[in-house]
Amino acid sequence: MSLIQIEEVSKVYGFGDATTVALDEVSLEIEKGEFIAVMGPSGSGKTTLMNILGLLDRPTHGVYKLNGKDVARLAKIKQAKTRRDQVGFIFQSFNLLPRLTVIENVALPLAYKHVSQTRRLKAAAQALEQVGLKDREYYLPTQLSGGQLQRAAIARALVNAPSIIIADEPTGNLDSVSARVVMELLSEIHKMGNTVLMVTHNPSLTRYASRILYMLDGNIVYDEATAIGEMPSRVQKAVNALRKSDDDEKLANVSAMMETMPDPSEPKEKKIEKKKKKPRKTKKTKRGKK
Ligand SMILES: Nc1ncnc2c1ncn2[C@@H]1O[C@H](COP(=O)(O)OP(=O)(O)O)[C@@H](O)[C@H]1O
Ligand SMILES: [Mg+2]
Secondary structure (H helix, E strand, O other), X not given: OOOEEEEEEEEEEOOHHHOEEEEEEEEEEEXXXXXXXXXXXXXXXXXXXXXXXXXXXOOOEEEEEEOOEEOOOOOHHHHHHHHHHXXXXXXXXOOOOOOOOHHHHHHHHHOOOOOOHHHHHHHHHHHHHHOOOHHHOOOOHHHOOHHHHHHHHHHHHHOOXXXXXXXXXXXXXXXHHHHHHHHHHHHHHHHOOOEEEEEOOOHHHHXXXXXXXXXXXXXXXXXXXXXXXXXXXXXXXXXXXXXXXXXXXXXXXXXXXXHOOOOOOOOOOOOOOOOOOOOOOOOOOOOOOX
């Protein structure tokens, strides 16, 4: 049984003429222990997918099974409970509460459980030790650097021993040195057997992943397993292109690179199972929904 299984999941925002199809019948299976890097240009549906997988949001259509259990249409309160028990989130903006100390922030996911305060703080201290912040337990978030804040956020995501850790552009607000520390941590967490889903704009970070997804216009257009520590040649080329281009060109380059999509019949590229062949071009065509 897969840890995560979604089938033809769509997410439509808005009503009438002003609708956006953020996810367009996406199917995906994720096994326990994978480290998935999700790439794709802004607006391609990465955050929407993460929010649905992390039970922060629910699909408009489709099936979502987490640990074999149908969770797509849980009542709000059950959804929140499942999220607290099974998902750890790491955001680009860290999202620590400014008035709580670091250790209180990290203990927060346990506040909803029937766990004594002593045990909560003990678990939080352990998680902080794991991310190398033991000596910052009683600091306030404003007293930490960006890299330290993100490590605290990682400790918070771990404190519950969740089934999935979701990191949406976790290094987006960090300098390259802090980003590296955060990535090494995520990598360690992965090696301990955790399942990590990470959105990133930085192709070189895909080297930490065991599988790379690339999204475009609400679809997964590329899905490839990779050896950890390596980048598929296509991604490597994108990195090289990135080195010699300015920001605006960056994503265009990466997109263009990934759009020279693998032929689905090539044996090495796997797993894009769509019930009907989709046109390769990226422009969305209007499709009637049943
Ligand atoms: N709450 C929302 N309301 C309306 N449209 C949204 C909302 N969230 C996302 N979208 C739209 O859905 C599409 C996918 O967005 P998102 O998942 O945030 O993409 P990404 O994370 O890849 O940048 C975009 O067109 C975005 O404008
Ligand atoms: Mg996003």
